[in-house]
Amino acid sequence: MLYFDHCASTPPYDEVVQTMMEVMKSVYANPSSLHRAGADADKLIERSRSVFAERLQATHGNWLFTSGGTESNNLAIKGVARQYAGRGKHLITTQIEHASVYESFAQLEQEGFRVTYLPVSKTGHVRIEQLEDALTEETILVSIMHVNNEIGTIQPIEQIGRLLQRFPKVIFHVDAVQSISKLPIQIKDWGIDLLSGSSHKLRGPKGVGFLFVREGVSLYPMLTGGTQENGFRAGTQNVPAIVASAKALRMSMESMAQRESKMMRLKQMLVKLIGEIPELKLNGAEPAASHIIHFSYPGMKPEVVIHMLEQHGIMASTKSACSSKDDKPSRVLLAIGASHEQAAGGVRISLGDEHEERDISALAAGLRHVVEQLKPLERRLI
Incomplete structure (x- = not known):
């Protein structure tokens, strides 16, 4: 065949499968536990965060681990909207976003937020001038995908980030699920505040997403309970899958x-x-x-x-x-x-x-x- x-999904590297199996067998303690086995598991998670920060050249923020790209997008969009609603209730995205983004904005509209869905050209690209015209004093979030998951259009993320630097109140989220390890991304230089990704799109395991959150940006948590993931996402982390995801990212970025x-x-x-x-x-x-x-x-x-x-x-x-x-x-x-x-x-x-x-x-x-x-x-x- x-x-x-x-x-939709990629076959995992053999080395990724092997890493996941080894960690499942040897590091099974809860990373939040205080004993040595728990500390060892926690160290593996922190080492994995370092891999993401180094390989994606973004050490100026937090790397959160989630259950997938859909959760990362939901947490970024709803987390910002609900956290900063006191600043304004206007949000901007495009008409061609992934369903996890598009439906998140639709849900926020039901909560009283106003959403501008930017049109795109016949080639599927956002026009910078239309984005600029859409910005208001009430705008708190702009979310635009890097690569469209259906037709592959690459959006001008660098130019968008440069524009938004003139609007310090606006937080910039990028869905990079289809671009990480496929295209160069300069998170800091492009002014990206939040960036979503998914492990199984880059030959890692399913069930692991990741979300970059710039220092100074806070999120209203969707999952509450424990203090895992800097308090932004409660729940015991999937240590074997996280470590395997870091391995997949390293291998895919190298090639x-x-x-x-x-x-x-x-x-x-x-x-x-x-x-x-x-x-x-x-x-x-x-x-x-x-x-x-x-x-x-x-x-x-x-x-x-x-x-x-x-x-x-x-x-x-x-x-x-x-x-x-x-x-x-x-x-x-x-x-x-x-x-x-x-x-x-x-x-x-x-x-x-x-x-x-x-x-x-x-x-x-x-x-x-x-x-x-x-x-x-x-x-x-x-």
Whole structure:
């Protein structure tokens, strides 16, 4: 089987699996316990925080461990909104955020916050001038993703951070789930106050997220109880998974430059081959991440395409895994001006370390076979 769904989850490194097993066997004490075994577990967590700080060049804040990217996004957004509501109740995000961000803002609207959902261009990019126009004296939070999880659009985070430095009351959150270990990120230089990530997107274990919180920024906790994670998130930490996540981050960051170059070459090859199939329409435009290719088959249900590709030994996806069972047209594609048919027929290909040119050729051949089989049924299955 050829696995082209790395945006949803990645296969863990063998070394990561081994590390997790070793820690599970040998370090099983509660890291909050006062005895030596508890202290040993706590030291491993603190060492893991240091790895995140060093590898992502952000030592000027706290690194919190959560249950995943969704919790990190929820904690960042709701935590800031509820903590700083006394300063103002205006929040800004975009129309194309991941569901964990988008639905967090929708929930905050029900609590009385006012949210501006910035439109994007036809290429899926935020316009800096529109963000500037949206800022008010009541704005306390701007949350904009680095790389879109469906079409791969790279947002101008550095320019946004530079703009927001003129508004010291505004806290800047970046969902970097799809960009960490794929693209360079300068947390301090770009003025990022909060940054979310997820271990299983960078070949680590599932069930671990992380959240950078700049010094001086406080969060209203979503989970209360103990004082773990600097009081921002109560609950016993998952020591084996946290240590394994630090291992995955280190390994993925060390190979980032080589992987970026290789994936861009494979992406360009696949984009060219998809462009030769007239029934398929590519979505998004540069600048975009090298590991994501998105296309639509207008007039065809994407799950039909996905299941037929699987018959050819190819696994792909529709939109984000969190929303893949939702049969509504893609909110992201509608936001970039796609037709209803195009937005309802999207398929996402996401590349990984194991892919080579032969895999891209096999994928393109599979797509051609599927299209030839489905052409007689166009506009009947949507």
